[in-house]
Amino acid sequence: MLFPSLADELKDLEAAGLRRHRRVLESPQGARIVVDGREYLSFCSNDYLGLANHPALIAAAQSAAARYGVGVGASHLVNGHSVLHHELEVALAAFTGLPSALFFSTGYMANLGIVTALAGRDDEIFADKLNHASLNDAALLSRARFTRYPHLDLVVLEKRLAASRSKRKLVVTDAVFSMDGDIAPVPELLALCERHDALLVLDDAHGFGVLGDKGRGVLEHFGLLSRCLPPHSSPLTPHLIYMATLGKAAGVFGAFVAGPVELTDYLVQRARSYIYTTATPPLLSAALAASLKLIDEETWRRERLRELIASLRQSLKLQRWRLMDSTTPIQPVIIGSNQEALAVSEVLRERGIWVPAIRPPTVPKGEARLRISLSAAHTIEDVAHLAAALNELESAA
Ligand SMILES: *Cc1c(COP(=O)(O)O)cnc(C)c1O
Secondary structure: OHHHHHHHHHHHHHHOOOOOOOOOEOOOOOOEEEEOOEEEEEOOOOOOOOOOOOHHHHHHHHHHHHHHOOOOOOEHHHHHOOHHHHHHHHHHHHHHOOOEEEEEOOHHHHHHHHHHHHOOOOOEEEEEOOOOHHHHHHHHHHOOEEEEEOOOOHHHHHHHHHHOOOOOEEEEEEOEOOOOOOEOOHHHHHHHHHHOOEEEEEEOOOOOOOOOOOOOOHHHHOOOHHHHOOOOOOOOOOOEEEEEEOOOOOOOOOEEEEEOHHHHHHHHHHOHHHHOOEOOOHHHHHHHHHHHHHHHHOOHHHHHHHHHHHHHHHHOOOOOOEEOOOOOOEEEEEEEOHHHHHHHHHHHHHOOEEOOEEOOOOOOOOOEEEEEEOOOOOOHHHHHHHHHHHHHHHHHO
16 A cells, blocks of 8 residues: 555654655745744845845846746747847856856756766766765766765775776766855866866856855856956866856856857757756746846845854854854754754744754754855844854753
């Protein structure tokens, strides 16, 4: 009997503190949110720049809807490729300084599309142990040999690369790790890939818009953008495939890959998650174009984030719990047990503060944590309020 066995599994999840429940959000995303009729100070979202409810993005979406409708009714390769999709891709290439960009519906689909198009049975994929689930799923779906290396361990990675006899080698990594907030050593990874003739797929979901003075993401952070920029007509980093998502700091929805024209053109031919799906509503592309402009112009949002990060790190005085070493808006506090992490999250919620507890399998066993994410929409007082509550709860526990 199918259903009793599912019910048993749900009971097991409950007993292990692993059963997940969705809460209903009744407001726009922001520093303050309304859930089930109550207002909370929220440290949950990936809306790092506070753009998800910005009037300029809303206006762009509204006027695009008035002009082009809501649904586009077909895939990109039939007749769903709107002028707004086209303009967004041009804007994304200009924004990132890479020769060309291809817009995908979501980051999950972009990763499936990129990896399965570029790697097959004769190839090998090397992946950081803490990569996002979408990169792992993509690797499994590709049927390539799948080799995971310990988090950020480039010595092991180099050994595996050197030992590989596979036709094409793909190193895939989060640029900013989504549950730890640390940053991959991109220059060293790139050098490794160049030495071993491997392609580097960088997933900058949490760096795009946030890292670098101009928000260009991890490549700007490491000063690598000039290597990709014109006047070099072909990029000096032919081993790099840059991918980022647009539902986080950009505040809207979607994702893109950027690189040489041959790459994006190849993906149009071969990326199944691009080909076999309806194109996204063009109004999202209009909102994204407005978002790129704000990311570019409003540098105060990144400055505010830096202040908030510094302030949180100074104010937290933890003994038993551990604030992870992170310079990004993702500031995880390791609690350890699933039950305690859940309990702390629950007490905070009773006090009107929303911080998600992240448990296995999203993070390794024994490393359940609070994942604090900061946004330019927060104030210094918001962060002080959170730090005071955490300091008090830890010493009371
Ligand atoms: C969120 C995320 C994705 C998935 O992007 P979506 O647009 O939400 O599907 C992919 N990779 C990383 C590292 C992410 O954090």
